[in-house]
Amino acid sequence: MSVAAELIAARLAGCAACQKKLSGLVMRGDKLVLAALAASLPHNPPQELREGTKVMYPALRTRSGFMIFGLIHAMPRRHRADVLADAVEYWVSKIPSAEAGTSDRAAGHGMSIELPAPAGPEAFPDGVVEIRRMGSTS
Numbered sequence: 001m002s003v004a005a006e007l008i009a010a011r012l013a014g015c016a017a018c019q020k021k022l023s024g025l026v027m028r029g030d031k032l033v034l035a036a037l038a039a040s041l042p043h044n045p046p047q048e049l050r051e052g053t054k055v056m057y058p059a060l061r062t063r064s065g066f067m068i069f070g071l072i073h074a075m076p077r078r079h080r081a082d083v084l085a086d087a088v089e090y091w092v093s094k095i096p097s098a099e100a101g102t103s104d105r106a107a108g109h110g111m112s113i114e115l116p117a118p119a120g121p122e123a124f125p126d127g128v129v130e131i132r133r134m135g136s137t138s
């Protein structure tokens with residue numbers, strides 16, 4: 001999950017180059033990471049969702065890891081990209097400093113976000129993905 005965490009940090013830092021690189025790594029990597037990110041979205045859509053994420057939402061509400069993982073596998077790449085973008089946006093919105101000024105954004109690259117590795121597709125409990133701001137001074 002560390003690549004996903006780095007991607008969220010890069011988004012917070014507003015670094016387009018890192019976001020592009022890291023998005024590519026997540027998209028080409030283990031689909032379990034994407035499934036866990038999808039499973040981390042709340043029961044009620046937190047924001048305006050992209051098409052691929054909308055398609056997934058009924059499955060997300062079941063909290064069935066097998067169903068979520070299966071859908072991630074079966075969906076077209078552009079829908080997986082939608083899920084990734086929406087999950088990153090959601091987590092960025094959960095981190096208060098994301099809305100802060102430029103000095104805080106610049107610090108984003110130095111921020112460490114911990115996303116525990118998913119145990120497997122059997123079950124994704126609520127909040128399987130945790131993001132903690134480490135070493136925060138605020």
Ligand SMILES: [Zn+2]
Nearest residue numbers: 010015017018
């Ligand atoms: Zn960067």
